[in-house]
Amino acid sequence: MPSRLSQPGQGILGTFSLFYLLLTQCCSVSHGKAVIRRPKIISPKDNAAIAAQGSGCTITCVARSSWPDFHIVYWLADNNFIEDKFPDGRVWEEPERQSAGQTTEKSLVFSSVEEKDFSVRFCCVVQDPSGADIRNISLQRGPQVLTSPPERSHQETPQPSSSDTRT
DSSP states (O other): OOOOGGGOOHHHHHHHHHHHHHHHHTTTTTEEEEOOOEEEEOOOSSSEEOTTTTEEEEEEEEEOOOOOTSSSEEEEEEEEEEHHTTTTTEEEEOOOOOOSEEEEEEEEESSOGGGGGGGGGEEEEEEEETTTEEEEEEEEOOOOOOSSOOOOOOOOOOOOOTTTOOO
């Protein structure tokens, strides 16, 4: 006896397949032509982001989808969800932001970049009913940033006045 999942149109798999088929066939027709564009990651263009150890960092993924209500943009770290890879909350995703046109932004935020982050493979993923696009991003070391400004002496340094002349 065949299982329920193997019968067309029944079970979870069948329901999802039917939903997908309806979305791609019914909702993608515009002016008599099929307008099915796969989602695309527009930015970052490079596969690297510059970050300085000990400083904060934000990487923004900009993706285009023809499906404004049926798409998702998210980040992965070594093929894990961000909240699973960084349970301490040091790295997190900001909520999606809709931009002009058919683009969505999703930022990955580091409160402080650590040495181990330079060996992690980060991925921005966009998915919609017409497919998916993935951009792998690695952190590259940038110039070291001072965590606090150098202390100034408490004595005021005299400033030359505009009437001072030099010979």
